[in-house]
Amino acid sequence: MVARLPALAEIAAKVPMEKLSWPVLDSLSIECWIRRDDLLPAWCQGNKFYKLYYNICSAPKAARWVSFGGAFSNHLYALALAGKELGRKTVGIVRGERPAHLSPTLCDAEAAGMELIFMSREKYRALTARNGFTSDWSRIKSEVAHYLGRDDDWIVPEGGANRAGLEGCKHLGLDIGQRGRFTDVLLAVGTGTTLAGVAQGLASVDGPGMSRAAERYPTGHVPQVTGVSVLGALKSGRSTLKEEINLMLNGQDRVNWRLLEGVSPGGYGRSTPELEAFMIEFKRDTGVQLDQVYTAKLFWVIQQQAKAGLWPAGSKLLAIHTGGLQGLRGLHFKTARK
Structure with a gap:
């Protein structure tokens, strides 16, 4: 760490x-x-880390980092590895039902300590917008809090956008x-x-x-x-x-x-x-x-x-x-x- x-x-x-x-x-x-x-190094590699940096710097110390992505998401992978390196809890809301076999990306994210929560594609589309510029962000935060049953998480938009x-x-x-x-x-x-x-x-x-x-x-x-x-x-x-x-x-x-x-x-x-x-x-x-x-x-x-x-x-x-x-x-x- x-x-x-x-x-x-x-x-x-x-x-x-x-x-x-x-x-x-x-x-x-x-x-x-x-x-x-x-x-x-893997935990700060590629453009995903640049997009994550100020998102995670702004997070309260006790808050979990929560974000969204698919089965092969570079973004969730980067968030999970950064969380492990920095000693922070992470949650990935994954598009689609949990499969019988996790993708290598999600296996690595889970091994890094990320809690994976699977969401139907229909609900995922309804919850997330293209990015954090055009989203109704207050609505997304409220719905995620309701879905996860807690309102103290730090939400990072899909892709860090x-x-x-x-x-x-x-x-x-x-x-x-x-x-x-x-x-x-x-x-x-x-x-x-x-x-x-x-x-x-x-x-x-x-x-x-x-x-x-x-x-x-x-x-x-x-x-x-x-x-x-x-x-x-x-x-x-x-x-x-x-x-x-x-x-x-x-x-x-x-x-x-x-x-x-x-x-x-x-x-x-x-x-x-x-x-x-x-x-x-x-x-x-x-x-x-x-x-x-x-x-x-x-x-x-x-x-x-x-x-x-x-x-x-x-x-x-x-x-x-x-x-x-x-x-x-x-x-x-x-x-x-x-």
């Missing part, structure tokens, strides 16, 4: 940023670097801006919280305004933050991911970010044979392991868009490896259950 929660800036500063030897982009004269948040999560992700952008000079910063996007935080962080380097931050960069502008959506088709009646990111950023103009949608293979949480072949090829070429839910889709899109000419020769890209490698076990687990 750690004696205290280290400052988030200290954690961010320890993350290696490495130049990739990637033949596909090398042949296009595009320099690609990778930020290895996957190499941090709220203002506290965004503030944590700003440290990613701040650290990148202070340590490197890149034309573009790229990452996989689910809720959009990490993208919004990175964009704000990069724009805040050396000052609160965009013009002050731009002085640090040789091109005279803040690096373009490009998010690659890993979601499937949007359901009718739901706000778009771009709209929700704009809401997170208080409607500020998209001066330093953009979102690529409908270009990654498979729907959310789904893989394809082509994607799995790409993961093997990428590891062979670069030595870096990717996961099928987030990072493989990010680098697959980078490769495709680079070939299509999205970035000119001489560009210097930084791709954020947001972790999630524990989810690789989902490929084998789902196959074994068939």
Whole structure:
């Protein structure tokens, strides 16, 4: 157990940023670097911890940390491991009925001390909204308290998607801006919280305004933050991911970010044979392991868009490896259950 929660800036500063030897982009004269948040200790690994950090810092000392997720949730996994490391009780409300065999993710969460409470998919959908920006949060807290039979728990939104999560992700952008000079910063996007935080962080380097931050960069502008959506088709009646990111950023103009949608293979949480072949090829070429839910889709899109000419020769890209490698076990687990 750690004696205290280290400052988030200290954690961010320890993350290696490495130049990739990637033949596909090398042949296009595009320099690609990778930020290895996957190499941090398991309890504070990947972008999930940045989103959790200020959520758990705000929790009363005696309160249990309660959050939501599915059977392969990186978020619940991160919360459980952080709780174990910091000596805090955690509760995971899991979407769906308890199966005969727990997923490897939930086995690890339970082994870390997380109490798992399973909820029908219908009730889960009624209780949770997309994230903590658009939710009726007071209603959710009240309903969770009623469901759990106690009102002293500390509720963290699914995926850590709220203002506290965004503030944590700003440290990613701040650290990148202070340590490197890149034309573009790229990452996989689910809720959009990490993208919004990175964009704000990069724009805040050396000052609160965009013009002050731009002085640090040789091109005279803040690096373009490009998010690659890993979601499937949007359901009718739901706000778009771009709209929700704009809401997170208080409607500020998209001066330093953009979102690529409908270009990654498979729907959310789904893989394809082509994607799995790409993961093997990428590891062979670069030595870096990717996961099928987030990072493989990010680098697959980078490769495709680079070939299509999205970035000119001489560009210097930084791709954020947001972790999630524990989810690789989902490929084998789902196959074994068939």
